[in-house]
Amino acid sequence: MNYRLKIQYDGTRYKGWQRQKGTEMTIQGKLERVLSVYAGRELEIQGAGRTDAGVHALEQVANVHFPGECAPEPGILKDYLNEYLPEDIRVISADRAGDRFHSRLNARGKRYGYHIIKYGRDCVFQRKYAWKAENVLDINKMKKAAGHLLGTHDFQSFCSRASKKKSTVRTIHTIDIQETEDEENLIYEGNGFLHNMVRILTGTLVDAGSGKLLPEEIPEILEKRERRFAGETAPAKGLFLEKVYYG
Amino acid sequence: MNYRLKIQYDGTRYKGWQRQKGTEMTIQGKLERVLSVYAGRELEIQGAGRTDAGVHALEQVANVHFPGECAPEPGILKDYLNEYLPEDIRVISADRAGDRFHSRLNARGKRYGYHIIKYGRDCVFQRKYAWKAENVLDINKMKKAAGHLLGTHDFQSFCSRASKKKSTVRTIHTIDIQETEDEENLIYEGNGFLHNMVRILTGTLVDAGSGKLLPEEIPEILEKRERRFAGETAPAKGLFLEKVYYG
Numbered sequence: 458m459n460y461r462l463k464i465q466y467d468g469t470r471y472k473g474w475q476r477q478k479g480t481e482m483t484i485q486g487k488l489e490r491v492l493s494v495y496a497g498r499e500l501e502i503q504g505a506g507r508t509d510a511g512v513h514a515l516e517q518v519a520n521v522h523f524p525g526e527c528a529p530e531p532g533i534l535k536d537y538l539n540e541y542l543p544e545d546i547r548v549i550s551a552d553r554a555g556d557r558f559h560s561r562l563n564a565r566g567k568r569y570g571y572h573i574i575k576y577g578r579d580c581v582f583q584r585k586y587a588w589k590a591e592n593v594l595d596i597n598k599m600k601k602a603a604g605h606l607l608g609t610h611d612f613q614s615f616c617s618r619a620s621k622k623k624s625t626v627r628t629i630h631t632i633d634i635q636e637t638e639d640e641e642n643l644i645y646e647g648n649g650f651l652h653n654m655v656r657i658l659t660g661t662l663v664d665a666g667s668g669k670l671l672p673e674e675i676p677e678i679l680e681k682r683e684r685r686f687a688g689e690t691a692p693a694k695g696l697f698l699e700k701v702y703y704g
Numbered sequence: 705m706n707y708r709l710k711i712q713y714d715g716t717r718y719k720g721w722q723r724q725k726g727t728e729m730t731i732q733g734k735l736e737r738v739l740s741v742y743a744g745r746e747l748e749i750q751g752a753g754r755t756d757a758g759v760h761a762l763e764q765v766a767n768v769h770f771p772g773e774c775a776p777e778p779g780i781l782k783d784y785l786n787e788y789l790p791e792d793i794r795v796i797s798a799d800r801a802g803d804r805f806h807s808r809l810n811a812r813g814k815r816y817g818y819h820i821i822k823y824g825r826d827c828v829f830q831r832k833y834a835w836k837a838e839n840v841l842d843i844n845k846m847k848k849a850a851g852h853l854l855g856t857h858d859f860q861s862f863c864s865r866a867s868k869k870k871s872t873v874r875t876i877h878t879i880d881i882q883e884t885e886d887e888e889n890l891i892y893e894g895n896g897f898l899h900n901m902v903r904i905l906t907g908t909l910v911d912a913g914s915g916k917l918l919p920e921e922i923p924e925i926l927e928k929r930e931r932r933f934a935g936e937t938a939p940a941k942g943l944f945l946e947k948v949y950y951g
Binding site for chain 2: 466468503513539542544545546547548549578579580581584586
């Protein structure tokens with residue numbers, strides 16, 4: 458029996474989603490440990506997005522196959538997980554899914570949010586969940602720069618560990634830049650994102666906002682297909698996986 | 705020279721606003737320590753609201769008198785404080801104030817917010833800033849009960865340490881109960897609040913919402929003038945001092 462879980466986590470304490478040797482502090486590792494105790498055998502859980510160390514999730518989606526003789530009621534599974542998981546990882550829903558459902562391979566798109574605290578502002582309650590801007594940012598310049606990133610491009614310049622074998626072509630549907638009293642928030646929707654891509658896009662848009670870079674230079678950066686031409690990798694703590702879309 | 709500071713803090717780590725012997729972990733203590741280093745002599749800061757251990761502030765107001773020969777530019781004072789304060793206490797503004805301004809004695813009213821996570825819901829990012837409901841709450845019953853609390857009453861039943869010498873009469877102008885997908889939020893505005901009053905009001909309104917108490921019983925509870933007739937004291941972590949009003 459296959460289950461689809463929606464999971465929320467505060468990534469601050471963790472070395473990212475993906476299970477790693479030598480550390481217990483991964484989201485996947487924490488989930489698999491509780492799942493395996495429940496099932497009485499080793500279970501593997503697949504996440505839709507392999508969030509990096511320090512990155513948060515409002516709604517990660519994952520799936521896990523239980524052996525047939527041990528197919529719990531979804532509500533019971535959810536309650537069990539929440540009882541034994543640390544309080545910074547929560548299962549917000551659990552449902553039965555078709556046998557062929559794979560959280561990552563079936564995902565059609567994702568939404569990420571990136572939070573920036575405006576230059577000179579402070580927000581105690583966002584200190585672990587946002588990047589403090591080091592300069593005043595011109596939202597209009599950021600929007601212009603973002604316009605050049607929309608659509609289908611080879612985003613190799615915006616990927617920190619591009620493999621030569623795998624395509625670095627992705628489609629960004631929207632980059633929405635919203636201003637509140639204390640924050641500038643960037644919302645990205647696309648069919649998929651490369652390693653560190655949202656954080657490098659953010660670093661580059663911040664450079665456009667602070668005047669270090671002209672919005673018109675974005676097409677050149679895309680063409681170069683080299684990481685060093687794009688902006689810095691924005692800190693992990695400001696990034697949230699907000700939503701995973703399916704067919 | 706007298707300064708008015710607006711201060712935001714995450715109360716999680718602290719034993720409340722008020723300076724105490726035997727602990728460095730108070731908001732007032734942390735502020736006075738940095739202020740005194742700056743001024744080269746002991747300074748005292750007065751806060752508008754003496755928030756309890758674990759209670760947060762979005763915008764506490766405080767004032768501090770500097771000796772005449774040491775009257776910093778407000779912006780410089782703010783930056784200095786933010787450089788040396790822990791990151792869970794931030795000065796969000798600093799201004800010169802009239803010599804007679806006293807943050808507590810001149811306050812005309814306050815707004816407090818109390819956050820409740822709905823029964824059966826989870827929100828990782830609110831885990832330190834909200835009370836998890838143990839029952840489904842009927843918002844309409846809570847609103848009815850709140851209606852009986854509005855206006856001027858002797859709130860002795862809603863005060864944990866009533867002194868016989870001081871009046872326990874206060875006026876509540878509004879209790880607004882708002883529902884979001886995951887939360888029930890209570891917003892209180894009044895001319896002043898007694899010790900633990902907002903938390904006891906919240907515990908009592910939650911009892912009304914869960915059916916432990918009828919909204920019509922509120923007038924009786926007020927009349928009894930005894931703490932034991934009201935509901936429990938809701939946990940500190942859900943409470944925020946949101947705003948202090950002046951003339």
